[in-house]
Amino acid sequence: xxxxxxxxxxxxxxxxxxxxxxxxxxxxxxxxxxxxxxxxxxxxxxxxxxxxxxxxxxxxxxxxxxxxxxxxxxxxxxxxxxxxxxxxxxxxxxxxxxxxxxxxxxxxxxxxxxxxxxxxxxxxxxxxxxxxxxxxxxxxxxxxxxxxxxxxxxxxxxxxxxxxxxxxxxxxxxxxxxxxxxxxxxxxxxxxxxxxxxxxxxxxxxxxxxxxxxxxxxxxxxxxxxxxxxxxxxxxxxxxxxxxxxxxxxxxxxxxxxxxxxxxxxxxxxxxxxxxxxxxxx
Numbered sequence: 001x002x003x004x005x006x007x008x009x010x011x012x013x014x015x016x017x018x019x020x021x022x023x024x025x026x027x028x029x030x031x032x033x034x035x036x037x038x039x040x041x042x043x044x045x046x047x048x049x050x051x052x053x054x055x056x057x058x059x060x061x062x063x064x065x066x067x068x069x070x071x072x073x074x075x076x077x078x079x080x081x082x083x084x085x086x087x088x089x090x091x092x093x094x095x096x097x098x099x100x101x102x103x104x105x106x107x108x109x110x111x112x113x114x115x116x117x118x119x120x121x122x123x124x125x126x127x128x129x130x131x132x133x134x135x136x137x138x139x140x141x142x143x144x145x146x147x148x149x150x151x152x153x154x155x156x157x158x159x160x161x162x163x164x165x166x167x168x169x170x171x172x173x174x175x176x177x178x179x180x181x182x183x184x185x186x187x188x189x190x191x192x193x194x195x196x197x198x199x200x201x202x203x204x205x206x207x208x209x210x211x212x213x214x215x216x217x218x219x220x221x222x223x224x225x226x227x228x229x230x231x232x233x234x235x236x237x238x239x240x241x242x243x244x245x246x247x248x249x250x251x252x253x254x255x256x257x258x259x260x261x262x263x264x265x266x267x268x269x270x271x272x273x274x275x276x277x278x279x280x281x282x
Contacts, residue, residue: 008040008041008042008264010264010267010268012034012035013032013033013034013035013268014032014033014035015030015031015032015268015271015272016030016031016032016033016141016142016145017029017030017031017271017272017274018142018145018149019142019145023149024102024149024152024153024156025102026098026099026101026102027096027097027098027099027102027106027149027152028096028097028273029094029095029096029097029145029148029149030094030095030272030273031092031093031094031095031141031144031145032092032093032094032095032272033091033092034091034092034093035091039087039088039089040087040088040089041085041086041087042085042086042087042264042265043083043084043085043253043263043264043265044077044081044084044085044086044265045221045252045253045260045263045265045266046079046080046081046214046217046218046252046253047097047218048079048099048100048174048211048214048215048218049079049097049098049099049100049103050076050077050078050079050097050098050099050100050103050107050110050113051076051077051095051096051097051098052074052075052076052077052095052096052097052098052107052120053074053075053076053077053086053093053094053095053096053120054074054093054094054095054096054120054131054132054135054148055073055074055075055093055132056091056092056093056094056132056135056136056144057089057091057092057093058136061073061088061089061091062074062075062086062087062088062093063086063087063088064077064084064085064086064117065084065085065087066081066082066083066084066085066116066117067082067116069117071117071118071119072119073119073120073121074119074120074121074128074132075117075118075119075120076107076113076117076118076119076120076123077113077117078110078112078113078114078115078116078117078118078205079100079110079113079114079115079204079205079206079211079214080114080115080206080210080214080252081115081116081117082115083253083254084117094135094144094148095272096148096152097273099170099174100162100170100204100205100206100211101161101162101166101167101170101204102156104159104161104162104203104204105155105156105157105158105159105161105162106152106155106156107123108123108159110204110205111201111202111203111204111205112205113205114205114206131147131148131151134147135147135148162203162204163199163203165189165190165191165196165199166196166199166200166203166204168185168188168189169185169189169196169200169208170200170204170211172185172188173185173208173211173212173215174215177215177216177219177237177238178212178213178214178215178216178217178218178219178237178238179212179216179238180212182196182197182208182209182212185208196208197209213248214252216237216238216239216248217248217249217252219237220233220234220237220239220245220248220249220257221249221260221263221266222266222269223236223237224257224260224261224266225260225261225263225266225267225269226270227261230242230245230257230258233245233257242257245257
């Protein structure tokens with residue numbers, strides 16, 4: 001069973017981010033060092049990326065639970081993981097966010113990951129343990145980010161990339177914050193909506209419509225976490241009204257917009273992932 005832990009106190013967590021020169025397209029990273037010895041428990045919020053969590057603590061560390069199943073240690077979280085909770089006593093963790101197109105190259109099995117969480121060892125085999133050992137032995141977070149970036153860059157060129165049309169559709173969804181219409185995207189790439197939906201799902205593991213909903217939800221969740229009022233968030237994010245926002249938030253998280261606004265998982269996004277975070281209201 002997942003250890004019963006206290007809510008995460010971010011004042012006890014040191015956060016490191018890579019230098020801009022070390023960043024790769026479609027990939028972002030952050031390092032977390034937790035100074036408290038006790039076990040913690042945190043609900044993770046759906047995000048439009050495939051997330052790799054590398055447990056650097058050794059021994060009794062991260063535990064992930066979803067759909068009544070547990071994954072110990074380093075893990076990969078696919079799109080739409082449901083009611084995912086993370087806990088344990090991980091003193092240090094490297095989190096890597098991969099947009100689905102980059103994830104398809106780096107991991108090679110993202111369609112099977114949708115809605116699930118799996119052990120990193122199930123995907124990278126012995127390379128997972130070697131990567132953990134190298135990262136633990138590094139003298140600083142800067143060195144760890146360099147090691148991780150080199151590893152990811154090598155993997156980006158080893159598998160066939162997703163179709164340019166699919167990658168374009170995904171980029172447009174992110175740029176429009178989920179408001180781009182699937183019909184318009186299909187017209188832009190010269191495909192029918194049916195063909196775009198089929199190729200998109202076969203390569204990224206999610207339909208274009210659901211992907212757009214996820215991107216829109218993520219934008220709304222970040223606005224809520226930044227302190228914006230629910231009515232304003234609904235209007236700015238393209239929802240018909242507050243009820244529409246409420247239904248969509250619940251479909252992704254099982255929570256209300258008010259609960260999402262207070263979610264610990266989003267509380268430090270402006271520090272760990274500043275490039276994609278809206279201004280925070282004080």
